Amino acid sequence: MLKVTAMAVAAGLFASSASNAQSQAPIKVGAVLSLSGPAAVFGLPERDAIEAVVEEINRTGGVNGRKIELVLHDDKTDPSEAVRGVTQVTRDGVVAIVGPSTGSGILAAGPVAERLRVPLLAPAGTASITDKKNSFYPWVFRVAPSDQTDIHKILADIAKDGKRRIGVFYQEDAYGKVGLDYGQQIAKELGLQIVASVSAAYTATDLTAQATQLREAKPDAVFMQISISALGASFHKAARQVGLDVPLYGNAGLAQKSFLDAMGDSGNGVRVLSIGNLPYEPIDPETKLVTLLKARGKTPQGWGELVGSNGLMAIMAAIKAVKGDLSGPAMRDALETICDFPTYSRGKGCFSKEVHDGWGEDVLVITEVDRGRLKTRP
Amino acid sequence: MTYWRARSNTLVLLACATLAGAVAARDPAWLDIAIAIVINALVALSVGLTFGQAGILSAAQGSFAAIGAYTTAILTVRLGWSPWLALPVAIALPAGLGHGLARLVTRLAPLAVALATLTLSAIIEIVLRSWDNLTGGYVGLAGIPSVFAGQPIAFYGLAVGMLALAVLAYENLMLSRFGRGLTTIRGDRARAIADGIAVPGLLSAAFALAAAMAGAGGWLYAHYFSYLSPGSLGTELSISVLLMMVVGGARHILGPVAGAVILGVLAQLLPAQEVQGLFYGGALIVILLVARNGLLGLVRREGTL
């Protein structure tokens, strides 16, 4: 039943004449994603969703009567490999690229995208990727909420719960550091006080010392800016072990099935910010993505699928908006005109010349862990 | 004439690189790979000198490249220097640091040297990502001026030229008493001392030269990619250049260069994504099993190339 609906919707979205599809060469779309290395946590779900959606589009007749051909490149969570990936898929003739997966990958690839004149649909929250001061600003379009948006949403939730003294646990990388910096800024605006902050490397084997330090600061709640699920689960365990008995709030990085599986039943009550709630409580357009993924034997992991498919759907919308020949520059111009186009996620994507941050707070939901599942909170 | 006959490595390198450049020039993606390979080769050459000749296992060469790269990035982005003006600084600073580091570590047991250099590169990485005002922190430095922007073939020529100069310097050194001294130190320090060699001094000088090569590699990296972050160059590069050196042949001057080419091309040809590591690791093991003195060891007698 669901499948039929999905088909119908997709067919409606990409209505076109079948005869045309036969006569024209496929449109090439690039994806430069972290399929290995630490950011594979996001890169793999991004890829799964993009592949599933491309298959669905092609099955239902393509876009403007043309099939979509995906050109994939693994950036290995390495900025220079991201540059190489963008060069390579552009050589293969793509009109736009989803990726790279990481903020540093996008910052590295930006100048190349500018030189090769191909737009990047960036699935990362790092603020500086859409800084207007970048020479490559015209070529980078963010398809996820920015880090500030995320942090504001979750800290506002903490404030709403009446907590005042906040401890921060963050991972030692760009994502974690941003959490600390914006966290301090936004907390002040919301009248919260950050009483202690502790950090850990990706691969820390034991977090009891960090948890102890936070316990000593006597916070009302702890905010976790973490994207490595093993780190989040390990901290949760350490917190209970050392007697840090305050509510834990995780940023969107932890909205992963793997984080919940690792915590098991003991994770009940942990709050997690998420882009949609794909694995547990998908709502309408998201359910179609779940169906597509399951048809390919993939289990939805979290929000990687949503931002990946958002990137792809933005490209589809832009393709349809292009008048005349498809090319990188034409796609770029078209991307700045699209708004509220069909996607598989809740919330509205909207770009303009001035706004390259396509998604806002409306894609975000606060969820609560309940017996190994994320329950969307009203 | 005899001068160049004794320095055949440089000539072989130039010939091969010209040929490779001519082929790669037809395809921007392969040209990009070729440039990355030449940059890696320059850093790999530096481990060839420190480990292959002097027997000091340094796991910090990637960090020397990072220092070279950040030096030029900071000078050009923050202070508006010309990249060419920054080049000597980007070479001299790593060289100076390498000289000092060698004084510290060459007294240690071989594995302790590896640990010390590994630790040092971790420290450097933390400094690079924490010193926000100078290095741009985790986010890194974007907008580093390109050299020969839009003309990758010219940049390739520049990179090959710098690599060739490094090989020539390496070759010159090996043809002098210092080269023989390094070989003696690798085999037997007491023997080297009995030859009248000031071991720490010579090792420091060789280390400085190697660090200068890595720094030059970093300079190329910065001005080719125009972007630098703490993850761009560092421990991972240090380990991959060690692999390149061993795969190509540690004792052969061009061994690390050959290794850089083979591993660089291999990474492109192997199936990508999750399983790539399986193939990469497997290929590495097979190469080591087949060619015990490195791939150049299969073709050339030690010491000739």
Place this chain on the structure above:
Amino acid sequence: MSQGLVARDVVMRFGGVLALDGAAIEVVPGRIVGLIGRNGSGKSTMFNCITGFVRPTEGRIDLDGAPITGLPPHRVVRAGIARTFQTPRVDLRATVREAVLCGCYPLGRCGFVSAFLGLTSAVREEIRLREQADGVLRQVNLAPLGDQQIGKLAMGQVRLVEVARGIAAGARYLLLDEPAAGLTQSERNMLADAIRVVAKSGVGVLLVEHNFAFVRALCETITVLEAGRVLAVGTADEIAADHRVIESYLGSEPAALVEPA
């Protein structure tokens, strides 16, 4: 001051062990001096003190009147004191000429920078060093073997290469550490001839040996060590006749006395 390599009152303590207790020795240019003693008598320690490989606790070592006590070993070498090793320390894959070239290291005047820049001065210097090495090879009759790999040589020839490597940089004193150990009779003779040639060219030779016959045949004067102290000094014949020496050292190995060198 006076010519010669003079060590006086050398004391060496390793932890609680007194390896040398006021030992002394003197080597004069052009002469061959022997240093003998039982195992553990301190002769190796004395050898290492003179060459700078260990730093004596007390005492004084002068080279042609200038103190060299406590200098780092490579400076001692550069000051003109060459040494060999009991077990030859050579790269078996190197050729004889390459090995001797290694010994020419201190003769180089060009710096590291001009070497890797490949300046003409460095290229010229390399030619000069090769000529020097070839000269040394001729001096010890190794010239025909110049291109042989050391691994393919007989032990006696390897010892000769070591001697050549030691004096290649123009050392004025040559310290040999048990050079006759493990050699056949004919190899020993060949080595002895080479040592005499070297001494005749004005080099002072100090021979630390176990084999008394070899020492007796070569050396004009001999010093005998016992428990870190000088037991006796004299000509070869005096030493051979000294009853203390016979008791302490030769007594244990009477064969050494009668065996011809």
Place this chain on the structure above:
Amino acid sequence: MGYLAELVVRGVLLGAVYALLALPMSLTFVTVGSIDFALGAYAVLAAAVGSTVGGLAGIAAGLGAALAAAVAMAAIFAGLKRAGVEEPITISLASFGLAVAIGSLILSIWGTRAFMLHSFDDVWVMLGIRISPQSLINFAIGMLLLALVYLLLYRTGLGRMMRAAAINPLGAELSGIPVTTLQTGTFISGGLLGGIAGLLILFSAGLDFTAGLSLTLSCFGAAILLGAHGPIRAFLGGILMGVVEALSSGLASGAVSAIVPLVVIMIVLALGAVGGVRFAGDRP
């Protein structure tokens, strides 16, 4: 004061895990003169298989998987040796290749999921410090294995042969000690010890596919820090690393807490160098 003591205790408990991996690291170093870079990968593999199978069978399966991987390493080592490779670095890099391959295998089978199981829900309070029984088990197993390895090395004929092979491989070979067999066995025992460490981490802090190399590097540090001469130094090195890490992450945060353990490593190495290095000259 109480807070500091608590951090030290936590550091010792963490250090026990490092120590467990540092043990095989030092064994391989002592008998082969080389470093097995795949040790951390054995640990992750054991944890991955163990968490998938679950229960006691999972523990057995995890150890089995780690052992199988170590047997592969032993085979690679034997192959290299037959090919005439003696350079320790070549062996190390081959093991690095294996580590990369195992990491990739784990990523393609299990994806990016975290491996973590929960053994005890209650927490014991000892001297005012809340400690999970699991960390005490980790420590006890670490001590037990240290004792076993020590007894093996210094109280058995096999251990004597191992040490002889380490000091002078050629001499040992000539006196009839099967050096290659011993070395191969050491690689395999690395799989066992690495596997045990991986399972203990699985039940305590958890880990994921990226952990392999960093575990190897931490334990490399632990094994070398106090001199790679034997199991006790390696074990103490592990404990020291754990304590320093716990103190720095309990008292500082961010760059400072990351840099302090590294600086301590450098200082310990430098101190070791001052006392330790003297050229033995020429004669034994």
